Amino acid sequence: MTEKLEEIRKRAEIAIREAKTLQDLDDVEICYLGRKGELTGMLRQLSSLPDEEKKSLGSKANDIKGELERMLLAVRRQLLENRLTEIGRTERVDVTEPGRRPPEGHLHLVTQAIREVTEIFSRIGFVRTRYPEVDWDWYAFESLNMPKDHPARDEWETFFMDAPESKKGKMVLTPHTSNAQVRELERGQFPVRMINIAKCYRRQIDVTHVPMFHQFEGLYVDTHVSITHLRGVLDYFAKEFFGPDRAIRLRPFHFRFTEPSFEIDVSCAVCKGTGEGPDRQKCRVCKRGWLELGGAGMVHPNVLKAGNVDPKKYSGFAFGWGVERTALMKSGTKLDDIRVLYKNDLRFLKQF
Numbered sequence: 001m002t003e004k005l006e007e008i009r010k011r012a013e014i015a016i017r018e019a020k021t022l023q024d025l026d027d028v029e030i031c032y033l034g035r036k037g038e039l040t041g042m043l044r045q046l047s048s049l050p051d052e053e054k055k056s057l058g059s060k061a062n063d064i065k066g067e068l069e070r071m072l073l074a075v076r077r078q079l080l081e082n083r084l085t086e087i088g089r090t091e092r093v094d095v096t097e098p099g100r101r102p103p104e105g106h107l108h109l110v111t112q113a114i115r116e117v118t119e120i121f122s123r124i125g126f127v128r129t130r131y132p133e134v135d136w137d138w139y140a141f142e143s144l145n146m147p148k149d150h151p152a153r154d155e156w157e158t159f160f161m162d163a164p165e166s167k168k169g170k171m172v173l174t175p176h177t178s179n180a181q182v183r184e185l186e187r188g189q190f191p192v193r194m195i196n197i198a199k200c201y202r203r204q205i206d207v208t209h210v211p212m213f214h215q216f217e218g219l220y221v222d223t224h225v226s227i228t229h230l231r232g233v234l235d236y237f238a239k240e241f242f243g244p245d246r247a248i249r250l251r252p253f254h255f256r257f258t259e260p261s262f263e264i265d266v267s268c269a270v271c272k273g274t275g276e277g278p279d280r281q282k283c284r285v286c287k288r289g290w291l292e293l294g295g296a297g298m299v300h301p302n303v304l305k306a307g308n309v310d311p312k313k314y315s316g317f318a319f320g321w322g323v324e325r326t327a328l329m330k331s332g333t334k335l336d337d338i339r340v341l342y343k344n345d346l347r348f349l350k351q352f
């Protein structure tokens, strides 16, 4: 048995020395020291020998095992080092090569517009607010001078929540950002200079409407606020947002929550408000010199009262416009289907 052990040791030592690759070395290790390896097999056989022999042969076999393991470790290190040197010699990294840019996204057209609107109004002291987008009928309609069953409500194709009613009526998905008006007045801090930008929901979907869209709502309430303030602020906005050569005009209109009420138009960028194209034809873009932006007006006394504000002491103006519409008007993009804004098609979105 001793001879057999010696013979195994010799063969194993030669095999280890001759190994050329790490793989060769692994194979040798498995062959002699693996679970079914030769030396392992011998060690297993020892258990059936008488005690005396078991002791001396056992210690010899274990010595051989230890030696082989040390050899394997040394040779493995050497082979690994050779391999690394080889890689260093044959493979090159050009550290001066310019990197490859990972694809970089950008903010959605609507988010860009929301940020810009916020920034423009913040410069004249308006603070962006957040109010619920699921709100009571009271804030969405009734406090805005639209009693229950008033036909003016038909303008807003409202989603009603299937939820219990409260003293403030049913719950609705806010069909406009005007719900913020009375909520803001209730805070009782003057002057009020609010810019509320939020999602709105209406039961409508076609090429010019989506059921979820955005509006920005301004509210300014203080003592002695007049229409000239309204004009000044909206003119400032139009010039900042659309460009210094643009102007606004007020066109009489009707809303329940403002008196007087207006529609606001901005002068067309192409014909500069003249309505005429080259050759004295109608301007291709606007046809009449002006583009419609959205509604505005002087806050109705009933709305002030609903917010616990004394209309004899305070007055104010409000306006509410669609973000999507205003943003597209700025970029000059005419969409034949507004729904593409929310289809997440990168080919479209990348352009802005």
Ligand code: DAH
Pocket: 175, 176, 177, 178, 217, 218, 255, 257, 258, 294, 295, 296, 297, 298, 317, 318, 319, 320, 321
């Ligand atoms: N809330 C109105 C709408 O969604 C827009 C509006 C008009 C808001 C006049 C106002 C306003 O604050 O004064 O159509």
